Amino acid sequence: MKIVVDCMGTDYGPKEIVLGAVDAVKKYGCEVVLVGEEKTLTDLVKQYGYASNEKVTIKNATQVIEMHEHPALAFRQKKDASIVVASKMLKAGEVDALVSSGSTGAAVASALFGVGRIKGVDKPVIALPMPSVKGHVALLDAGGVVDAKPENFVQAAIMGSIYADKILKLHNPKVGLLNIGEEETKGNEQAKAAHALLKNEKNINFIGNIEGRDINHDVADVVVCDGFVGNVVLKFGEGLAKAIFQLIKESIEKAGFLAKIGAYLMKPALAGLKKHVDPNEAGGCLLLGIKAPFVICHGNSKAKAITNAIGTTIEFVKEDVVNIIQEKIAESNKGNEE
Amino acid sequence: MKIVVDCMGTDYGPKEIVLGAVDAVKKYGCEVVLVGEEKTLTDLVKQYGYASNEKVTIKNATQVIEMHEHPALAFRQKKDASIVVASKMLKAGEVDALVSSGSTGAAVASALFGVGRIKGVDKPVIALPMPSVKGHVALLDAGGVVDAKPENFVQAAIMGSIYADKILKLHNPKVGLLNIGEEETKGNEQAKAAHALLKNEKNINFIGNIEGRDINHDVADVVVCDGFVGNVVLKFGEGLAKAIFQLIKESIEKAGFLAKIGAYLMKPALAGLKKHVDPNEAGGCLLLGIKAPFVICHGNSKAKAITNAIGTTIEFVKEDVVNIIQEKIAESNKGNEE
Numbered sequence: 001m002k003i004v005v006d007c008m009g010t011d012y013g014p015k016e017i018v019l020g021a022v023d024a025v026k027k028y029g030c031e032v033v034l035v036g037e038e039k040t041l042t043d044l045v046k047q048y049g050y051a052s053n054e055k056v057t058i059k060n061a062t063q064v065i066e067m068h069e070h071p072a073l074a075f076r077q078k079k080d081a082s083i084v085v086a087s088k089m090l091k092a093g094e095v096d097a098l099v100s101s102g103s104t105g106a107a108v109a110s111a112l113f114g115v116g117r118i119k120g121v122d123k124p125v126i127a128l129p130m131p132s133v134k135g136h137v138a139l140l141d142a143g144g145v146v147d148a149k150p151e152n153f154v155q156a157a158i159m160g161s162i163y164a165d166k167i168l169k170l171h172n173p174k175v176g177l178l179n180i181g182e183e184e185t186k187g188n189e190q191a192k193a194a195h196a197l198l199k200n201e202k203n204i205n206f207i208g209n210i211e212g213r214d215i216n217h218d219v220a221d222v223v224v225c226d227g228f229v230g231n232v233v234l235k236f237g238e239g240l241a242k243a244i245f246q247l248i249k250e251s252i253e254k255a256g257f258l259a260k261i262g263a264y265l266m267k268p269a270l271a272g273l274k275k276h277v278d279p280n281e282a283g284g285c286l287l288l289g290i291k292a293p294f295v296i297c298h299g300n301s302k303a304k305a306i307t308n309a310i311g312t313t314i315e316f317v318k319e320d321v322v323n324i325i326q327e328k329i330a331e332s333n334k335g336n337e338e
Numbered sequence: 339m340k341i342v343v344d345c346m347g348t349d350y351g352p353k354e355i356v357l358g359a360v361d362a363v364k365k366y367g368c369e370v371v372l373v374g375e376e377k378t379l380t381d382l383v384k385q386y387g388y389a390s391n392e393k394v395t396i397k398n399a400t401q402v403i404e405m406h407e408h409p410a411l412a413f414r415q416k417k418d419a420s421i422v423v424a425s426k427m428l429k430a431g432e433v434d435a436l437v438s439s440g441s442t443g444a445a446v447a448s449a450l451f452g453v454g455r456i457k458g459v460d461k462p463v464i465a466l467p468m469p470s471v472k473g474h475v476a477l478l479d480a481g482g483v484v485d486a487k488p489e490n491f492v493q494a495a496i497m498g499s500i501y502a503d504k505i506l507k508l509h510n511p512k513v514g515l516l517n518i519g520e521e522e523t524k525g526n527e528q529a530k531a532a533h534a535l536l537k538n539e540k541n542i543n544f545i546g547n548i549e550g551r552d553i554n555h556d557v558a559d560v561v562v563c564d565g566f567v568g569n570v571v572l573k574f575g576e577g578l579a580k581a582i583f584q585l586i587k588e589s590i591e592k593a594g595f596l597a598k599i600g601a602y603l604m605k606p607a608l609a610g611l612k613k614h615v616d617p618n619e620a621g622g623c624l625l626l627g628i629k630a631p632f633v634i635c636h637g638n639s640k641a642k643a644i645t646n647a648i649g650t651t652i653e654f655v656k657e658d659v660v661n662i663i664q665e666k667i668a669e670s671n672k673g674n675e676e
Contacts, residue, residue: 068521132581133581133584133585143518146518146525146526147526147527178570180481180484180565180566180569180570180573183406187484187566188484188485188564188566189485191566211570211573212569212570212571212572212573212574212575212576212577213573213574213576213577213580214577215574215577215578216574216577216578216581217577217580217581225570226526227518228518228525228526228529228567229566229567229570231518231550232516232518232549232550232563232567232570232571233550233570233571233574234550235518235549235550235551236550236551236553236554236571236574236575237550237574237578238550238551239550239551239552239553239554239555240553240554240575240578240579241578241582242551242555243470243471243554243555244579244582244615246471247471247611247614247615248608248611251607251608251610251611252604252607254607255604255606255607256607258603259603259604259606259607261600261603262599262600262601262602262603262604262605262607263600263604264600265596265597265599265600265603266590266593266597266600266601266604267600268593268597269589269590269592269593269594269597269600270586270589272589273585273586273589276585277582277585
């Protein structure tokens, strides 16, 4: 299996990406194509003890799409941007999948215009594995489609169910619509219209509305919402977890010697929890509804995050998620026409 | 100062409400009027060592609006519901303020139809004090207005700034629009339109867009958003904090003896943090834009939450928040007409 990795445009520079990719080759035995500034990447690969060989190849790209640029515009103008070059390789079938940790907007634009949507999919959505009390739940859309139409919620639910089943291994996953009350009459106009469609969709296991407090408590396996709401939830969750751990740390620092001893003794017990909520462990977000496996990582991904994302990407390919989505979406669209 | 307290329709029954109200009388020296089923309330007041006297009076109300009822409909049909009776007393000027912990929908309907909006206010909003790293920030709207118009964001920002200044004591508060990117071109149609109006509003200190991750980190003192998003954020925050503390507890239980000792030693250091994030400490949400002080508590409020909410209500009255809102909204509306 060959995976193309966009190495440019991330917060920590190509260093972490290259290290993560090289580690993935060692761990999973896959092949990677690193895209970006050739000299930099060659030096980094050497530094990490790999000569450019059949497992690790480098593809030169002289431009980068930065976080602040208009994604669609930049995609058209920067023909030699790393994400554009990587997308073209995916489209041409030279690789099996793509991993990016640059600008999310640029990645989505490159997926849409460079690779293309699966037939029958209106808008691709971003599926996020969110830590829950028992394991992980799928949150989508985490920022792909804002001002989503009710139909987009249904497609997100179908694609999210396949993601939960095949990648998170949550079989016959329960789908909940994120809303502000349990009753189907609750919510904004968008949520009420989405509820009406979800209720009648045969390709999902819809359990009705869920509320914000249910997200991390495994009430649903797939949490469906508008991309605006999902993106706020994703970032608020990161910020709140950080705030809580920061406040715990400050409380201990302010407290006496005994509390510090206590914290020291507790540390090993909390290592597993820290790992469970660490976004670097989660393995990236899947962009669902695109004709080939496309994975988006956080802009601040460390090497471990890239290695894990490549692990998820391998599952994405092996489980044939793209073809299953195509079948299920076709089935759903056919059902709606009848 | 006399405060009417709706004692019915809460998760734990009138017991916690009456206890909280009686404690507030002892703590703040205010007067309370308890509204609800007379016999029950009389017995509870006696049980807590108070005869019905000039400080604690009881007003009979034979009906209750339940959580699942349609708020506006129930307000019209249940003339003797406790929240309806309490609202009428507030409207008539028999009391200075109202505290409710029943159905939020019923409270908002009673405020709107029973008390009325401040002249020039389009929709009342719910202001929530959200724990942050340094103290508290104001989040609004926490569920009052869904499908908010851009003008509602501006009024929420003005009212929220007064709330932050007078109640949270955050002077010249920074107002941030909750969005999915920092640039003003980011977001859904609603957020983009709101941004354009907020930028030109003279009665607030607008700092631009903020993201979900900024909410608890004091980037803004007033976080403005649609009521749907605010309600999701409020409940997700509660659920996530609960999940984190539950996972910490489970990790310690699973771990060995040393970790348990560690947790025991750390407990006193974390007491302050626990208090800081406890919704019972926060003192309720203010319903802003109503002609008289109106405070809404969580349906699962314990006695302490009610006592604290009455404390906030006293500030609400003393700081003359209602009149300041009326002046500032008139000023803003006049500015828009010119």
